[in-house]
Amino acid sequence: xxxxxxxxxxxxxxxxxxxxxxxxxxxxxxxxxxxxxxxxxxxxxxxxxxxxxxxxxxxxxxxxxxxxxxxxxxxxxxxxxxxxxxxxxxxxxxxxxxxxxxxxxxxxxxxxxxxxxxxxxxxxxxxxxxxxxxxxxxxxxxxxxxxxxxxxxxxxxxxxxxxxxxxxxxxxxxxxxxxxxxxxxxxxxxxxxxxxxxxxxxxxxxxxxxxx
Ligand code: VGL
Ligand code: ZN
Numbered sequence: 001x002x003x004x005x006x007x008x009x010x011x012x013x014x015x016x017x018x019x020x021x022x023x024x025x026x027x028x029x030x031x032x033x034x035x036x037x038x039x040x041x042x043x044x045x046x047x048x049x050x051x052x053x054x055x056x057x058x059x060x061x062x063x064x065x066x067x068x069x070x071x072x073x074x075x076x077x078x079x080x081x082x083x084x085x086x087x088x089x090x091x092x093x094x095x096x097x098x099x100x101x102x103x104x105x106x107x108x109x110x111x112x113x114x115x116x117x118x119x120x121x122x123x124x125x126x127x128x129x130x131x132x133x134x135x136x137x138x139x140x141x142x143x144x145x146x147x148x149x150x151x152x153x154x155x156x157x158x159x160x161x162x163x164x165x166x167x168x169x170x171x172x173x174x175x176x177x178x179x180x181x182x183x184x185x186x187x188x189x190x191x192x193x194x195x196x197x198x199x200x201x202x203x204x205x206x207x208x209x210x211x212x
Contacts, residue, residue: 033156040106052109065086124163150173159185161194
C-alpha cells in the first residue's frame, strides 16, 4: 500500500477550477458542482502544499462558440491544434464567473495557476496547453519544490481534472484523483470514459475517506 498520509513531505493537493462559472447558475454549469466545495475545504486542511488553478480566458477565446460565426456551444470544430469542443463563453479574465467559489477556503494555498490565457489555444490541463506543446510551467514549479505526489480534485472531472491528471502522470508524478471531490460535465458519457482512461494510464482513483 502506498503511504496515503496527505501531509507527508512531497505531497500536494491540486485544486482544479472551482470557479463560479462551473457552479449551478454559471455559464458552464457542472451538475452538483458546488457540492465539492466543503469536501475540498476539509481536504485542504490535510495538505501543507496546496496549488489552485483557474480557467482564465481572454474575451474572444478560441474555445468559445461565440468566437466562431455560425457555431453553437458543444459543437466540435477543427482548430489549428486539433479538434476543439466549443463552449459557452466562460471564465473570462477578471469576471465574476472566473472567481473562485466564495466559500472555497484554502488560505494556505501557495500558488494559483491561471491557464487558458492564450487566445488561440485552450488548456484543460494545468500542465500543457491543448496544442500539447506549450507548458504552463507547473511541472517545474512542483519539481523545484520537491513535490512527487499529486492529489487532484475539483471541476470538471472529465475535462480539466482528467487532462491534468493524465499529464501529471505522464510527467512522472504519482497521481491520485479524489473522485468524490470532483464532478463531471458528462457530455456523451465523458465522465465514465475519463475514469477508464485515467485508470489505464496509472492514475489512482480514490474517494476522500481513503485518505483517512
Ligand atoms: C473546463 C471546459 C472548458 C474545466 C474548462 O474546467 O473542466 N471545461 N474549460
Ligand atoms: Zn475553459
